[in-house]
Amino acid sequence: MAIIAMNEKEKEVDENIPLQAPCEELGIPFGCKNGLCRTCEIIVEEGMENLSAVTEQEKVHELPEQNRLACQCSLTSGKIKVKSTWD
Numbered sequence: 001m002a003i004i005a006m007n008e009k010e011k012e013v014d015e016n017i018p019l020q021a022p023c024e025e026l027g028i029p030f031g032c033k034n035g036l037c038r039t040c041e042i043i044v045e046e047g048m049e050n051l052s053a054v055t056e057q058e059k060v061h062e063l064p065e066q067n068r069l070a071c072q073c074s075l076t077s078g079k080i081k082v083k084s085t086w087d
């Protein structure tokens, strides 16, 4: 099991699961779901090391070091704590 935490809520997920579905359930907004629009950009407050490698689509955006696109990464194991860049 792995855990995604956001705004005092936690969601248990399987390891190596794409972040998209659980993050949508926690309230992260999504747009293109293809790495283009940055709507799903999250700030990873804890557990960056538990996420899959940065994708080519993410590199194009030159995101701040703490940020990822939730439509592009998976939680490999452990726990992450995130918040939306829209908060």
Ligand code: FES
Residues within 6 Å of the ligand: 030, 031, 032, 033, 034, 035, 036, 037, 038, 039, 040, 041, 069, 070, 071, 072
């Ligand atoms: S939903 Fe558009 S970049 Fe993730």
